[in-house]
Amino acid sequence: MLAKLRLKAHTPARVLAGHPWAFMGEILTGVNLPPDGSCVELTDLRGHSAGSGLWNSKSQISWRRYSRRAELLDGPVLENLLRASVLRRGEKRVGRLVWSEADSLPGLIVDRYGDYLSVQALTLGMDQRLPQVLQALQAILNPREMVLRNDASSRKLEGLDQYIKTVSGNPLQPFWLEVGKVQMYIDLLSGQKTGLYLDQIEQHQNVARYAAGRTVLDAFCNQGGFGLACAQAGAKSVLGLDSSTEAIDAARRGALHNGLSARFEVANVFDWFTENREQSFDLIILDPPPFARKKEDVKAALRGYKELNLRAMKLLNKGGILATYSCSHRISDGMVLSVLESAASDAHRDAFILERTFQPADHPVLVNFPESLYLKGFILEMR
Numbered sequence: 001m002l003a004k005l006r007l008k009a010h011t012p013a014r015v016l017a018g019h020p021w022a023f024m025g026e027i028l029t030g031v032n033l034p035p036d037g038s039c040v041e042l043t044d045l046r047g048h049s050a051g052s053g054l055w056n057s058k059s060q061i062s063w064r065r066y067s068r069r070a071e072l073l074d075g076p077v078l079e080n081l082l083r084a085s086v087l088r089r090g091e092k093r094v095g096r097l098v099w100s101e102a103d104s105l106p107g108l109i110v111d112r113y114g115d116y117l118s119v120q121a122l123t124l125g126m127d128q129r130l131p132q133v134l135q136a137l138q139a140i141l142n143p144r145e146m147v148l149r150n151d152a153s154s155r156k157l158e159g160l161d162q163y164i165k166t167v168s169g170n171p172l173q174p175f176w177l178e179v180g181k182v183q184m185y186i187d188l189l190s191g192q193k194t195g196l197y198l199d200q201i202e203q204h205q206n207v208a209r210y211a212a213g214r215t216v217l218d219a220f221c222n223q224g225g226f227g228l229a230c231a232q233a234g235a236k237s238v239l240g241l242d243s244s245t246e247a248i249d250a251a252r253r254g255a256l257h258n259g260l261s262a263r264f265e266v267a268n269v270f271d272w273f274t275e276n277r278e279q280s281f282d283l284i285i286l287d288p289p290p291f292a293r294k295k296e297d298v299k300a301a302l303r304g305y306k307e308l309n310l311r312a313m314k315l316l317n318k319g320g321i322l323a324t325y326s327c328s329h330r331i332s333d334g335m336v337l338s339v340l341e342s343a344a345s346d347a348h349r350d351a352f353i354l355e356r357t358f359q360p361a362d363h364p365v366l367v368n369f370p371e372s373l374y375l376k377g378f379i380l381e382m383r
């Protein structure tokens with residue numbers, strides 16, 4: 001049964017304007033709360049509906065919309081949402097198939113790695129519906145195996161445990177998969193994130209267009225997606241840096257497997273820039289982790305971005321290319337632009353924007369959900 005809850009009077013009704021979340025403090029909570037994980041229609045005091053969402057009183061974000069209609073997230077509704085989400089992606093063999101609220105499936109993330117799927121349930125409501133989700137995915141895509149990557153720490157906020165396992169219960173060996181023009185090492189049971197940073201694979205190819213004949217620094221390289229694509233595209237040399245030993249091992253393995261010449265080193269990029277002021281490069285990629293997860297982190301994050309971009313600009317030869325990204329939704333592209341302005345000013349260099357880039361279409365942005373817009377990039381030419 002679809003339960004009903006009401007929004008408090010005078011709360012800023014973001015959710016009525018199209019945002020998919022309602023916070024606990026925005027909802028009138030009497031004695032008879034629906035069970036956590038159930039489907040709830042949310043209305044304002046006059047009865048205007050914000051649609052139906054998954055409810056969890058234990059989470060700060062207590063209601064997350066899956067439909068603008070009054071309907072349960074069960075059976076055909078769930079399967080139709082999954083089908084629509086998968087169809088939206090077309091025939092792509094590697095990429096994100098389902099992205100949570102941006103696909104009206106709050107808390108569900110499904111990534112495709114060829115014949116394998118990696119599945120995460122990050123909300124209680126979605127976790128309770130996992131059996132139906134897995135059954136529907138099996139029917140729609142017939143994957144060889146599905147991995148439940150339920151190790152995200154955000155599960156704790158929903159009162160859920162953390163684990164990783166295959167759906168079949170069988171072990172799954174790492175495998176090689178063609179991503180862009182190179183073979184990448186995919187370890188679904190223990191890699192960072194759900195395997196690769198799928199949101200950057202289009203950029204790997206995009207940036208590689210500039211790589212021929214250039215000396216390349218791939219900073220925050222993870223498994224070397226940018227560096228390997230650049231080496232494949234004919235870079236003169238490639239150096240990749242990441243603080244994760246596991247990621248660097250995978251990157252080295254990737255270079256070897258693809259017969260590409262690229263060097264990968266475990267390093268803290270900030271320290272490396274301090275210790276290597278005399279080097280120079282023709283192409284530098286900066287793809288750091290999100291420095292600002294919380295609002296309070298924004299100032300320090302901007303200082304971090306400025307430091308990195310300044311150092312990179314100083315190491316770039318005349319005519320060199322800087323591909324710089326930020327994946328924090330709290331940092332707008334306007335903020336990144338002012339960081340670049342100030343870095344170029346301190347570096348006494350002219351920086352020209354060649355491209356402004358954006359997260360790929362398989363990570364769709366919902367206009368009324370600013371949190372869904374997180375990845376932006378600038379490709380600059382330094383003179």
Ligand code: SAH
Pocket residue numbers: 192196197200201219220221222223224225226241242243244247267268269270287288289
């Ligand atoms: N460029 C990668 C994705 C990078 S994600 C790709 O396209 O696939 C950010 C990476 O930064 C992670 O691999 C993480 O291990 C690494 N990292 C985080 N802090 C770091 C630091 N201070 N120095 C070096 N690497 C760092």
